[in-house]
Amino acid sequence: MPLFRGGRGVKARGGQRRNMAWMGNSGKTDEDMSVPLLTQLCLLNLADNMKNVWVKDYADNYLDQYHFRHIMGPFNILPGKLVEELTGLLCTRRQLSRAAIHLLLVPQLRGLALDKCPGLVTSALCGHITARCQGLLSLDLSGAQRLPAEVLSETVRCLPALRSLSLAGMHCDRWVIQTIAHCCRSLQHLDVSHCHLLSPVALLPLGGGAFCSSSACPSSSSFCSDPSSSLSAPLPPVPLRSLLALDIGFGGQEGDCEATAAYLLLSLPDLQRVAIEGFTKACCLIDHREFSQTDVFTDREGVPRMNEVWRERRHRQGMDSWGKKKEGVQPGDEEHEDEEEEEKIFWHRNNVECEADTSGDERPSCSVNQKEEKRGGRDLSQSGDERLILRLQDVKGLTCNFLDSVGRLCPNIYSISVNADDPEDTQGRNQGSLLAMGLQTWSGQLRVLSVHFSAPLVDLLPALQVVGSSLVSLTMEGVKTSPRTPLLEVIKSCPRLRDLLISAEPPTMLQEEQYMDQEDNRDLPRLPNLCFLSLNFSYDHNQMKPVMSWKSLKQILKCLLSGSPLLEKLSLVSLPCPLDCVLQDVLCEGTWDRHFSACSTDFPPMPLSRVQHIDTSRTDVKMTTMKNIMQRCKRLKFVNLSFCWQISHLEWLNCKPIKKVEIVWM
Template identity: 65%
Template sequence: MPLFRASGKYSRAKAQPERKGRRNKKWMWNCKKTDVDGCVLSLRRLCLLSLADNMKNVWVKDYADNYLDHYSFRHIMGPFNLLPSELVEDLMSLLCTRKQLSRAALHLLLVPQLRNLSLQKCPGLVTSALCSHIAARCQGLWSLDLSGAQQLPSKVLSETLHCIPNVRSLSLAGMPCDRYVIRTIAHRCRLLRHLDVSCCHFLSPAALLPLGGGAFSLLALDIGFGEQEGDPVAAAAYLLLSLPCLERVAMEGLLQACCLIHHREFSQTNEFADREGVPRLEDMWRVRKQRQGLDSCRQKSEAAAEEGLSWEGYGSENEEDTSRDEGPSCSQNQAEERRRRVLPQSGDECLILRLKEVKGLTFDSLYSLGKLCPDIYSISIKADHHEDTRGRCQGSLLAAGLQTWSGRLRSLSVQFPGPVVGLLSGLQVAGSSLVSLTLEGVKTSSHTPLLKVIEACPKLRNLFIFAEPPTTPQEEEDEEDQQDHRDLPRLPNLCSLTLKFSYDHIQTKPVMSWMSLKRVLKCLLTGSPLLEKLSLVSLPCPLNCILEDVLRAGNLDCLFGDSTGLAPMPLGQVEHVDLLRTDVQMVTVKSIMRQSKRLKFVNVSHCWQISQFEWLDCVLSSKVQVIWV
């Protein structure tokens, strides 16, 4: 029996091509669902999208109506038990992104093969009942993130952690953790490699002491206060010495602890050690130093073995015989050189910590940190704008402190309530190797040297600047703004750019007080063809004309500069665009949409040049998500 009927032959003849056309259009529309530049979505992604679309109306509805509040299952045998762990995790992430992850959906997706579970985006779903399901069904978890679940009792959290001993990564930031939770982690989670207990205000620094002896990274910023003033420093020093494999750390009192260890001022922590029942820091330093010596000895022994040398050969008759054979002129010198390369050095060498990523620092003690931790590649610093007792400003302290890691530092984040020019000397010291730079709270003026910042950091992939706009308006554009832009510094590897300026909520639009910023923006947008995320918020200069010039220059370069048409175009790879509180116009936004086939999201909220009619027209005619209020 045919699926479709027609009343006559002409009707039928016309109907079939029309339906075929409709089917082709529908197929072509589905093919337009792409991840990147014209590539059709993979079968895996399409299946996940189909599952997500049917979760609410099929599986979740049936389970919620018939079982959710009536029964408690240790395991639910269903279609999701047959899926690999990676597919279940991707489906859960997709539901979180769509804000469709419900209690019933979670019950269905808590399968035994699950390895990674993150509920950070929906902490309201984390309850005692849900944790009992996690403990019963997902005992093989490797990663668990419950950050922000403030209503979960610490007793329930301890019981849950006791049932997942294989966990490697654990994020409990902002939760009501206490010393009992830490003890459970220390005694039960022996495979742990990452722990985040930041913003756990019921957790004192001394409560972290049971973690000593582990081999994981620790983030514990803004936790509860210690019983005495020196407790955070003493606890930080204890953990630095007792965690030999610690590479990532963020703790209160970290820099003071590094100074204490560097200068061996352990006596001031004896009272803390005796009160908490832990070994004194002087003894721990001696043990750690001895271990470092043994490790150094082993490394030199391995290096000697590679060169055909051995420990037993030194000082023996065989060595003397070999020396005599080498001749009287070089025998003693060569034997001594071999001893120097292989035998361990004296005990006077400094203790070296293995830290690589450190947060929560200040400018004051970067020197001591550099002596203890020469291998750091990521630093987060918070500074106050004042001069120290030696009369040097914070910028000079930063430059001197970063000298240790010059050419090796990859990520730098600075909170600095002063002018950008104060940080320039430090950026010139460490900027050559930076791939990520964050400047927060900085002040700007019409003479702020942003171009010099760009020139000092040529390898940047991520640039984030949150700044105060200039207080004095710039009446006229600088003459150099009219010059050729081809000789300006470029960031060819830049993937993410954020320039965000604070603004007065009373004002409809920001004050256009920094006209020479246009030159910097043209430099960044034309010189960063790999840009994927662009966020320009409340700019104190016109933006629409800049974007028009960048798009026009890209089209001209494509037509006349490269005959192959393979040259990357400005904004051609961008996927996410935020242009809040700027003078951008909808016609320019549409030009960006045409320029980038990858574009998925545009936020033009509070852009006073865009009307509601233009926004609705763009929403209806484009598959890009456009936000406007």
């Protein structure tokens, strides 16, 4: 077996560089005055030395001359977790190359994410992955358009230990799904979003039942089963906890999306996170047990009929409830198994950082049945109750209609994404009112809400008042605004927000300059936990600058920026109001506060002191203001000043050497 061994001279130079780097950095701290972890310093040192030491030696002497099945190189002695972190660091810094990834494919690697550099993913690289990293538990190849379905299927077949697989935006087809269903029997997370070669019906093998539909089946050599076994032999469902499959190919016939979604919801008992087409109508179908409508579909696709799957699922739920009651455990306590780990995964996937809280009010603490008792005393252990409860917690792809059915089936949801623009949901009814009524089920427990709502923001306010008290993340897309838009009421309704993202249409009517008196200023809401603020307005490409039609927005922005000391990411794009004066006021207020804080140890941190990412595209900010921000914000890493008409090219050039901050201007 060929080995990769770098020259002694090269290794010596690498050792010298590492020693010099450590000697030069010993005792120093980060720019934000926090001492970096030793592991972080080691990984940064490795990343800095890779290109000119190990990668250069391997690329010059071995990369195109040999085909290694394994490489005995400098990274074999590192734990797999550190190799995974180093790979992610190189991806983030755009330093990962073909030679570097060859060196980092070590047998102890358990997680590999190449979604930030999909151009590196080729058929040859997949061969290296399957040969060297057969113990992979997590693989993310999202966006790799150069990979054909045949190679993808073979790659999946050779990695049976996978628990997480992300193939979003790839050439994934029904044969890849069947390979997954047959070979990846430990898979818990699957993402096939934006796979346009994949129809919703192709997802059926994930739920078990007959292995192939009435359509033609691939050769048995594509699967890891015994070639002599029957391809139509039934399989148990894949133990998925998360299934993401939005924006995939179209179903063959009308109603296929809803029927497929209903079958998967019933046949996958461990699902907690789901994003599939036709979810809302599927919940209505299950809630009303209208399974006869799907008999033609299930017979055509060769899967068990829906009423049989429902009975099996209901029987399993009843047996679990009875078993827990017999053992002296309250019904629903099974939800608490691995609860801490599952919630960490949930918050991480929603980009919401869940901090420890001894009071316990940052996360839902009730089990499914305890929540149901609060809503009417329903208990699944009671005889004669045939109500089915799904374990879903995070749901995307909902519509406003039939939210009552979703609430009855899924009372444990605390993250939801709703499209309130479905034309089938209109029927002359106000979408905001429908949404408010539908969200009543999760009042007091919903943590994450994302809404696409192409109507005035004022119509969305009742829904936010229903669930806003518990929200930590709020996303509103497509909303329309006016100078009288009740943005203050929205903020007041959601006092615990950590993420606030609004993508809106700007006001169309002009408004005279307005100022709020001191009393109103003191009463303006603040979001002390806010970490991510994004206010992005659409604009007319024919205009250089947006129309300043919502000048009262200045006071709201000032209070948000000065009252959010934990803010880390700020995006204010194409604002319909002046921004430069707001930033100047916030900086001046922070300077005064810092002077005052010398006499008070309990004073809050300086505004914008934690910010790392700023985007002020198409606003009136000036370079002098941005210089002040860059000088004061020691954690700042990125600033986007694109199309800021007050900034000239010369000012941008003179500003670049001020600080090690990536500045974008055009």
